[in-house]
Amino acid sequence: MDRTNPQAPPDLYGRPQADPFMRRLTAFGDRYTPALGSRGLRRNPRLPAPRALPALVLVVTGHRPVAEDVVELRLADPSGGVLPGWQPGAHLRLTLPSGRERHYSLCGDPADRTSYRIAVRRLADGGGGSREIHDELHLGVRLTVRRPRNGFPFCGEQRLLLLAGGIGVTPLLPIAREAQRRGLDWHLVYAGRTLATMPFVEELRALAPERVTLLVGRIPSGAELLESARPGSAVYCCGPAPMLAAVQRALDESPAGTLHFERFAAAPITDGKPFTVQLGADGPTLDVPADRSALDVLREARPDLPYSCHQGFCGTCRLHVLSGTPEHRDRRLTSEERADGALLPCVSRAAEGDRLVLDI
Amino acid sequence: MPGTGSAPEVHDNLVLEPRDVRFDWSRLPLHWIPDEPFATHTINVLHLLLPEGERWFVRVFKEALPLITDEQLREEVLGFIGQEAIHAQAHEEVLEHLLAQGLDPRPYVRQLEWLFQRVLGERPGLSARARRENVIERVAFVAAIEHFTAFLGNWALNSPGLDRAQADPTMLDLLRWHGAEEVEHRSVAYDLMVHLDPGYLRRIRGMVVSGPLLVRLWVRGVRFLLAADPTLRGRVRPSWRAARAAALRGMLPDPVQSLRSGLRYLKPGYHPTQEGSSAQALSYLATSPAARAAVTR
Ligand code: FES
Numbered sequence: 001m002d003r004t005n006p007q008a009p010p011d012l013y014g015r016p017q018a019d020p021f022m023r024r025l026t027a028f029g030d031r032y033t034p035a036l037g038s039r040g041l042r043r044n045p046r047l048p049a050p051r052a053l054p055a056l057v058l059v060v061t062g063h064r065p066v067a068e069d070v071v072e073l074r075l076a077d078p079s080g081g082v083l084p085g086w087q088p089g090a091h092l093r094l095t096l097p098s099g100r101e102r103h104y105s106l107c108g109d110p111a112d113r114t115s116y117r118i119a120v121r122r123l124a125d126g127g128g129g130s131r132e133i134h135d136e137l138h139l140g141v142r143l144t145v146r147r148p149r150n151g152f153p154f155c156g157e158q159r160l161l162l163l164a165g166g167i168g169v170t171p172l173l174p175i176a177r178e179a180q181r182r183g184l185d186w187h188l189v190y191a192g193r194t195l196a197t198m199p200f201v202e203e204l205r206a207l208a209p210e211r212v213t214l215l216v217g218r219i220p221s222g223a224e225l226l227e228s229a230r231p232g233s234a235v236y237c238c239g240p241a242p243m244l245a246a247v248q249r250a251l252d253e254s255p256a257g258t259l260h261f262e263r264f265a266a267a268p269i270t271d272g273k274p275f276t277v278q279l280g281a282d283g284p285t286l287d288v289p290a291d292r293s294a295l296d297v298l299r300e301a302r303p304d305l306p307y308s309c310h311q312g313f314c315g316t317c318r319l320h321v322l323s324g325t326p327e328h329r330d331r332r333l334t335s336e337e338r339a340d341g342a343l344l345p346c347v348s349r350a351a352e353g354d355r356l357v358l359d360i
Numbered sequence: 361m362p363g364t365g366s367a368p369e370v371h372d373n374l375v376l377e378p379r380d381v382r383f384d385w386s387r388l389p390l391h392w393i394p395d396e397p398f399a400t401h402t403i404n405v406l407h408l409l410l411p412e413g414e415r416w417f418v419r420v421f422k423e424a425l426p427l428i429t430d431e432q433l434r435e436e437v438l439g440f441i442g443q444e445a446i447h448a449q450a451h452e453e454v455l456e457h458l459l460a461q462g463l464d465p466r467p468y469v470r471q472l473e474w475l476f477q478r479v480l481g482e483r484p485g486l487s488a489r490a491r492r493e494n495v496i497e498r499v500a501f502v503a504a505i506e507h508f509t510a511f512l513g514n515w516a517l518n519s520p521g522l523d524r525a526q527a528d529p530t531m532l533d534l535l536r537w538h539g540a541e542e543v544e545h546r547s548v549a550y551d552l553m554v555h556l557d558p559g560y561l562r563r564i565r566g567m568v569v570s571g572p573l574l575v576r577l578w579v580r581g582v583r584f585l586l587a588a589d590p591t592l593r594g595r596v597r598p599s600w601r602a603a604r605a606a607a608l609r610g611m612l613p614d615p616v617q618s619l620r621s622g623l624r625y626l627k628p629g630y631h632p633t634q635e636g637s638s639a640q641a642l643s644y645l646a647t648s649p650a651a652r653a654a655v656t657r
């Protein structure tokens with residue numbers, strides 16, 4: 001839009017004149033905007049400055065095996081204080097002593113405000129976070145923990161089918177407990193490799209043995225998992241990605257109409273190659289390794305860069321390419337926008353060793 | 361919709377993320393509430409207002425990002441931005457469909473572009489302090505408007521009248537998916553405003569400026585659409601009486617209730633979580649055909 005054009009837009013009904021309402025709005029805006037910041041139209045300087053809630057520093061007060069390769073951890077305030085509350089489905093983000101960050105679902109009782117409980121499976125091929133927790137988080141170790149956040153909220157539908165795969169049982173445990181407390185009609189199907197690797201079986205059975213079904217030793221199909229769904233059932237699913245995908249595919253054929261699952265923002269990067277990005281024509285150059293997104297790397301240099309979906313569909317992270325040939329992997333930009341230099345760095349990359357000069 | 365009677369109305373510390381929805385408009389009739397052109401076009405005003413309006417939300421919130429000092433609030437704002445960007449896109453597609461059916465929305469949209477880009481847009485040449493004040497003021501406008509979007513979203517989720525009238529199911533899903541995300545993120549703009557300026561005056565100004573403006577834009581939009589509808593030739597005239605009658609039949613939110621809701625925003629102890637139910641909204645989002653289809657992409 002031409003900002004210098006003082007003309008308000010034309011009338012809605014084809015009369016050859018600027019719209020009077022638009023003219024009045026424009027005149028109002030032209031006075032209001034510059035007046036902001038003057039007395040009475042500004043933030044009262046005596047009011048407190050924007051505050052940030054600090055992260056928690058917690059101490060390990062419990063560390064015990066609860067199944068093969070699974071430890072249960074309890075975390076508490078070092079001085080025994082009350083912890084921030086949470087609701088079923090919530091998770092914590094731990095910053096381990098090595099600096100690694102990991103998310104774990106809370107699996108204790110929300111009514112217990114003196115400690116948080118999580119359960120961690122040792123992953124042989126993970127990034128080492130679970131190994132560190134298993135082997136190094138002894139009693140008394142302190143770590144930084146972000147306050148509970150909830151990406152798997154429980155909505156209390158009357159009829160519930162909870163589907164747990166392996167360690168995915170953790171967020172479903174408080175959900176089952178809450179469902180039982182409220183007297184809802186719930187059923188939990190819990191799949192695992194062997195009984196010995198499945199934590200919390202006894203705890204679940206203690207809630208209501210007839211409501212818990214174990215599927216041990218094989219990978220159930222989506223249809224099998226959804227077998228006990230009834231019209232109006234709300235399904236809550238937490239488990240390995242293939243299990244969730246199978247349930248999603250089978251859902252349309254089942255009487256259940258509602259599927260809740262925990263959403264993980266960034267999908268892993270498939271066949272990415274390392275390349276470089278340059279911040280402005282004479283700015284610094286940063287390396288983007290094969291397993292990270294350009295957005296991630298850029299955010300280290302520019303923490304205020306906006307982004308949202310991490311998946312190349314919302315357009316929030318859009319940047320302008322000054323030179324270089326991007327490899328577009330988004331599903332948002334039109335070919336004109338791409339030709340125009342638009343880039344979504346949360347997913348899009350460049351060929352191996354190439355450099356993208358970005359307008360930041 | 362599954363019953364959620366026993367769930368808490370408020371969910372704390374929700375992780376917000378956009379959903380990659382798609383809608384197929386190829387079979388949408390022009391009057392998607394059959395034989396109800398007035399109610400249809402009153403709701404259609406959303407498709408006029410939202411693409412420009414929500415893109416403006418996105419710009420305002422992006423400008424506000426550097427002012428945020430709390431990590432959780434920042435993440436919520438980022439989630440909000442992505443959701444609003446998708447909302448804008450989804451409603452924009454309906455506009456294209458209207459145009460294809462011979463109803464040209466462009467004169468009205470041109471005015472909104474002017475409003476949101478020129479009148480309420482970023483201004484060059486302001487001092488750093490004035491710029492900051494401008495960002496906070498516009499956040500306060502957004503917070504007040506978000507009170508209404510949550511009100512309307514809550515209405516859309518509880519509007520059996522639209523089902524009774526056999527409104528187009530895809531349009532109902534658009535309204536309810538969007539409405540549910542509005543309820544889901546209803547606190548974000550307000551919390552951001554309070555974070556940047558906890559003063560009561562700012563909140564009041566946000567509503568006093570944007571409330572009446574919104575009403576005025578809506579009324580103008582209804583008039584415009586009814587006049588621009590090629591099948592009506594100006595036969596249907598808008599009136600408050602018609603709006604109340606349609607509301608009584610459950611096809612529109614009641615204007616008087618909407619006004620009352622706007623006044624509640626001025627109460628000193630107000631917080632957006634007092635209105636609407638997160639449980640209901642989140643449950644709908646797990647049911648919505650468009651949101652569920654997004655999952656398998
Ligand atoms: S963050 Fe959504 S497109 Fe990049």
Ligand SMILES: [Fe+2]
Nearest residue numbers: 414444447542
């Ligand atoms: Fe929206």
Ligand SMILES: [Fe+2]
Nearest residue numbers: 444506509542
């Ligand atoms: Fe919104």
